Amino acid sequence: MNESTRAAEVPGPVSVNDLTLRVATVNGSGSQTANNTLLRALFHMGLPVSGKNLFPSNIAGLPTWFTIRVSGDGYVAPKRDVNVLVCLNPASAEDDVRSVPPGSLVVYEETLRCERYRDDVVLVAVPFQKLVKEVCEPVALRKLVVNMIYVGVLTELIGIEVAEVKQALDKAFAHKPKALGLNRDAVRAGIEWVRENVSRVSPFRVERMARDEDLILVDGNTAAAVGCVFAGVTVLAWYPITPSSSVAETVAHLGERYRRDPETGETTLAVVQAEDELAAVGMVIGAAWAGARSMTATSGPGISLMSEFVGLGYFAEIPTVIVNVQRTGPSTGFPTRTQQGDLLSAANLSHGDGRHPCLYPSDPHEAYEFAMAAFDLAEGLQTPVFVLSDLDLGMNLWMTKPFEYPEEPICRGKVLDAEGLAKMEDWGRYKDVDGDGVPYRTLPGGADGVGAYFTRGSGHDAYARYTEKGDDYIATMQRLALKLETAKSRVPEPVLDGPGTAVGLLAFGTSHHAVVEARDHLRDELGIETDYLRLRAFPFTDSVREWIEAHERVYVFEQNHDGQMRRMLTMEFPSLGARLHSVLHYDGLPPDARSVWEPIALDAVPSVKGGA
Amino acid sequence: MAGPKTNRIGLPVTDYRGVSSTLCKGCGHDVISNTLTTALYEMGVEPWRVAKMSGIGCSSKTPAYFLGPAWGFNSVHGRMPSVATGALLANRTLIGLGVSGDGDTASIGIGQFVHMVRRNVPFLYVVENNGVYGLTKGQFSATADEGSRLKDGTVNDFAPIDICTLALELGATFVARAFSADRKQLIEILKAAIAHEGFAVIDVMSPCVTFNNHVGSTRSYDYGRNHEGPIHEFGFVPAWDHPEVGGGGEDTFDVPMPDGGTIRVQRVGRAHDPRDKGAALRLLHEDAESPEYLTGVFYVRAGKPPLPQFLKMVEEPLATLPEARVRPTRETLAEINESYR
């Protein structure tokens, strides 16, 4: 063993393709490209990977952590214990080093002297600052380039394939040949330093795996944005807020690229960065009223501001899509942490009666599909529809199925042109002709001057005339409620799994990933079989009710304190409320399997307490 | 038998009327609705191309009371600007026309108002300014003059927000003030504003006979009559009447409008030239210091691209674009997928 490596007396066997790697850096130090290079290289080795960025609400200076999990079993939820740690941040180094289990591999900048804190881990002190001086002449760039040195160090230590690292670098710096050269040198310096100075075999290693699926690596916000653009969105108005901004930014970017006529310079996609979320949602409602396919993207505080307008959209029956990338609330909360905390507020947003369809994607592929489907759903029902993503899905990179091109044409719902209107007998803007609660609408500005009506958020009758009559109001409210019934046949059905036991687990969105692993653990380690329902939409379809009815005990796992989904289920199915039990996770971080299986195990088999 | 009298596009004036008003008798807002009816009729505006927008308030109810065959949207309090912005982006062929109140614009809606001005949304924005919230029974709004009194004697201690000054400073390209009782001037200003491309705001003093028409109010009919100071005599000669323009004499000057019409200004009173922004601001600051209520067109400027042009939106309504123009191709999606492999 070389002098810069101090091994603890914890040899043990080498673990392959099952590790959690954490890089601790300072926010704003430019480590993201390095981290993504690692992630991409591992992904290209055929390994199931997930990457989670834990960042502060700050532009530069505070600690930030990037955690990659490699799981040969295919699990993508995070794991609590870190096996490989890279310490570059003096402010968090001691805590970071003390947090890892014995036997972990700890790589650190040598001047941090992390050997002071532990003698039961494998320590690799790297002279990062010295090395970066050698490979990077420009002083100003060293802060960035130093990150690639740890990429090189890890590559050599844990066995990442150099060719894949190179390819990932080529991709990251495709249009910056100079930066590519510098970063390649840095990676090489890291690799060579390990070759020359470290003789010990890392206790955690990776090896190529065969992958039989075609997968891409993408974040949920990008996926949702692609879905919106392929849904044919024509007006986007938004106000910046973490973690949703990149949905709007990506839509705008794709719009510039694919929706602007290269010859005329004209675009079919209007993008307005509004002055606030009230204006953003007002614009998309105005645009939808005038016939655009419109959308906005926001997060909790923005949702609160949009409340009044969403009620208008509901009552005046104006379709729009609101992508809500949830973050930890209430109030400003943890702006850079995740949560499933807007379930109740989204579904019930605004004063007075009213419930809104919500879709709950659990991975980027679904974010893409649901974002696209949301437009047809909104226009089909003539009402605002929410896509409830979250920070974990939106801002982290995930392995996911490639986006599939929509096979169905865009469906704008019941829109009448002059011809259609002429065929309608006694048309009324808010008349239920088909018995599904959804009326026929006309769009402003038809050159023919027919079908004009007056839209208002105050009382109106079937012909869009102002009314203060109780009967008219009751008829409208009943029809609006009927639309929600109609929605049940149009929203995505839940995904069911399980052998058919008495114990059910119900989850949705990103909670899914912890549940997958937790169910295996419950079955394999604790002998508890579970059935699983992954909910994908509100309103709940009949199959949700039937599934709950078929289970004696249903654990509803969600990422919030109040058990919001359990409450929604109880409100919709009051007689089944007693079967529903909350399992909650709400520290702002994506849940791991243990936060699912432990409470269930303790509840189902009290004897497990203290064990496991 | 002669049919009813029609305008230049062959429509009778009844096509420019709406349902009957439910406002208080004598309310200034009704006068404005009627004047709008006349102006739109005489301008020969196609009703079905008009999007009549409003927020909430007595004033915001009025779009129902004129231009019945048009499209209407009575939205939420103070948020007409955002709704209108979206609608006019979605359909560039629409003619945007909005009616708001002083509360709707300068109190709850001030944020959206200023941003609508900044963006130069192609829109005629009429503020029916009575200094109070009519619909909630007469509380002061943000345009109430300092020292003015409510009926019960309550004095307003705060300085007013002046809509014209604000709009002018934010780059509005048509800024005017009027008094609902001076219909002769209002109609000319409305016509010119209809012909204007881009954002036009007209701040119209419109007395609330029920809550703000007493002695001590600075928005009463009497106050208006006694204090109105026209900054010029303003006329609008539409494009189709253009041959008649000319020979205005020494006391007049003409401002051509982008639609081919002409603004004719008579040098009466302060003889304000509405092309002079500096002079407009000086006038407005002067006005703020005096009890006088200046009316006329403070500023007109042509040529600033309205929002849809600025964003280079296609000219067709977005609603009817074929799928091929709004959904990128299969190859594009393949390319996107490839970039994440």
Ligand SMILES: Cc1ncc(C[n+]2csc(CCOP(=O)(O)OP(=O)(O)O)c2C)c(N)n1
């Ligand atoms: C969010 C909200 N707050 C308060 C109200 C109550 N409200 C209705 S109209 C109005 C004031 C209207 O004043 P103004 O715009 O000046 O119109 P006016 O009635 O004077 O013509 C208020 C406060 C409302 N409708 N919505």
Ligand code: SF4
């Ligand atoms: S309360 Fe005032 S503003 Fe409202 S209708 Fe009556 S007079 Fe007009």
Ligand SMILES: [Mg+2]
């Ligand atoms: Mg008012």
